[in-house]
Amino acid sequence: MAESILDAYKHERHEETVIDTTKKLKIGIIGTGWIASAHMESYLKMPDVEIVAGADLIPGKADEFFKRYNINARTYLSHKEMIDAEPELDAVSVCTYNVTHAECTIYALKKGLHVLLEKPMCVTLEEAIDICRAEKESGKVLSIGFQPRFDANMKMVKKIVESGELGKVYYIQTGGGRRRGIPTPFGTSFIEKETGGIGALGDIGCYSLDMVMNAIGYPKPLTVTGYKSDFFGKNPEYMPCPEYAEKFGVDDFGAGFVRLEGGIIIDFRIAWAMHVDTPGDTIIFGTKAALRIPSTDCWNGTVGGPMILYHDVCGTPTQTEIPILENSGLDSLFDLKVRSFLDAIKNGTPSPVPSSQIIYNQAILSGICRSAELGHEIQIEIPEI
Ligand SMILES: NC(=O)c1ccc[n+]([C@@H]2O[C@H](COP(=O)([O-])OP(=O)(O)OC[C@H]3O[C@@H](n4cnc5c(N)ncnc54)[C@H](O)[C@@H]3O)[C@@H](O)[C@H]2O)c1
Numbered sequence: 001m002a003e004s005i006l007d008a009y010k011h012e013r014h015e016e017t018v019i020d021t022t023k024k025l026k027i028g029i030i031g032t033g034w035i036a037s038a039h040m041e042s043y044l045k046m047p048d049v050e051i052v053a054g055a056d057l058i059p060g061k062a063d064e065f066f067k068r069y070n071i072n073a074r075t076y077l078s079h080k081e082m083i084d085a086e087p088e089l090d091a092v093s094v095c096t097y098n099v100t101h102a103e104c105t106i107y108a109l110k111k112g113l114h115v116l117l118e119k120p121m122c123v124t125l126e127e128a129i130d131i132c133r134a135e136k137e138s139g140k141v142l143s144i145g146f147q148p149r150f151d152a153n154m155k156m157v158k159k160i161v162e163s164g165e166l167g168k169v170y171y172i173q174t175g176g177g178r179r180r181g182i183p184t185p186f187g188t189s190f191i192e193k194e195t196g197g198i199g200a201l202g203d204i205g206c207y208s209l210d211m212v213m214n215a216i217g218y219p220k221p222l223t224v225t226g227y228k229s230d231f232f233g234k235n236p237e238y239m240p241c242p243e244y245a246e247k248f249g250v251d252d253f254g255a256g257f258v259r260l261e262g263g264i265i266i267d268f269r270i271a272w273a274m275h276v277d278t279p280g281d282t283i284i285f286g287t288k289a290a291l292r293i294p295s296t297d298c299w300n301g302t303v304g305g306p307m308i309l310y311h312d313v314c315g316t317p318t319q320t321e322i323p324i325l326e327n328s329g330l331d332s333l334f335d336l337k338v339r340s341f342l343d344a345i346k347n348g349t350p351s352p353v354p355s356s357q358i359i360y361n362q363a364i365l366s367g368i369c370r371s372a373e374l375g376h377e378i379q380i381e382i383p384e385i
Contacts, residue, residue, distance in 0.1 A: 021047045025342060028053040028089050028113075030079040030104050031096030032065035034186050035118055039093045040069055042338035049342065052089065055082040079104040083111050091141075091345060094118060097195040098202055102127035109138040116341045118145040120206040121355065121362045123197035125382070128362040132355050132385045143341045143351045144358045146210050148301035150336035152325035154211055157284075157293060157307070160322070161215040165309065166286025169264055174212045174282040175255075176295040177204065177271030182233055182252055184244055191233060193249030201228065201254035201365050204299040205270035209361050211293070212266065212282060218357040219260040225377040226368030228254040232273035256368040266364075301333050359385075 027043060029036050032054050043049045055076040056062040062075035076082035079096075083089065091114035094104045102122040108115050109131075121128050121144050135142040148154050161169060177200065182191065189195040190203060213219075232238045233248035255269035269279045281304075282293040289311035294304035307322040327333065340352035363380050371378045 019048050024048055024050040025090040025345060026050050026052045026088050028082055028086060028092045030055050030092050030094050032056040032062045033095065036065060036095040038334050039095055039338065042335045045335055046338065046342060053082050053086050055079050079107055083108055089113055091115065097189040098123050099195055099197040102131055105131050106134040109134040109140055109142065112138060112140065114141040114345045116143050116145060120198065120202035120365065121358045123202065125363045125366040128359045129383065129385065132359055135355055136385055141341065141344045141351050142355050143344065144353045144355060145337060146353050147333040147337040148207055148211065149214065149353055150333045151302045152327050153303045156322065156325060157211060158215040160291055161284065165289055166284060166291060167288030169216055169284055169286045171265045171285040172212050173267045173280060174208045175269040175279055176208055177274060177279060178298050179277055180273055181298060182272045184240055188244060188247050191244065191248050191250055196250050198365065198369065199250030199252055200270050200272040201251050201368060205254060205365060206361055207299045208270060208282065209268065209364055212284065213361060216264060218360050219262045219264060221258050221260055221360055221364050221367065221380045223259045223377055223379055224364060224367035224371050225257045226371035228369060228372040254368050256364060258364055
């Protein structure tokens, strides 16, 4: 393939921005568990941010969290307590387990706060609709925490699709997962119905759906046929302790066949545990070419190796390797996710990862769950918001 074509894909442009530090944004952190640390570490690098408060349902947890960072922030026992007591807050990070994403986000938006909401957006489509309505009424920035969006290789997937190199995209197989990887190292909040609400589908399935849905411009999902199972999570011999198997109340494997507006099919599967290394690479089938995106053995926010473009050159089937791109600058993907949220607040620009897109991601995930429970294909209905 001509060097010039490869070069067009090669370099990520990195724009240096000067951060105005005259006004510091006052931030509160809701939920001070594992992922809150990543938020905190990114916020600490931002010169225009002041962390003023935090909340966690578990008494003492928020105090310990701030002590670890030597930060003198006020602490509370729920999102409501914190938001009501802190009228000067500008924004919050919602770092709670999945089932409280919707209530914390809606409360914050209704009180006029900007929200950086961890993925998955929530558990059900109904919650996602309520979140979008609250956001619209508030006029505030709501960004959903998909840091892989900021990875240069992920951006390349979108660039390739948008360049027209693949022709019309008509079929996508995607997903992935781990051979052994039900997330229990810090307790059971991911695996219990009452806290996680949704399992592998929400935890890592949302990422692989976002990779391909974002690349093709987030067309509306129309119908879904879904499947989910919990054979590993419910197996006391597989789980680190038998009590975890008893507590397991979500999916550890999910699959879906999704029809999208524009005549595109997504064939998707995702696993927290399985007896194989991968259920397959992501492949985007187009009328002119296809793109293979190697799977990763875990969802860490990037692609599993160089991508391959399968296309014809003068009628000869040809393969072109797209080199792995380095992310530019010193920023981690997490820093970029936090920075993009802050910039949208300060500049009055659109949300970097908008709910108007992620509601379709949530619709697919919750459509898979609903279809699996009903045992037949379902229509996805999303009202005008
Ligand atoms: N973006 C990423 O890379 C990434 C990585 C891991 C987890 N996550 C997401 O982050 C979220 C949290 O994961 P985690 O591992 O930190 O979970 P965790 O269980 O360690 O922490 C969640 C905390 O939220 C608290 N909480 C729940 N509801 C609350 C409320 N209403 N008010 C105040 N506190 C509340 C809980 O008490 C708990 O301490 C999940 O939705 C997960 O999917 C994202």
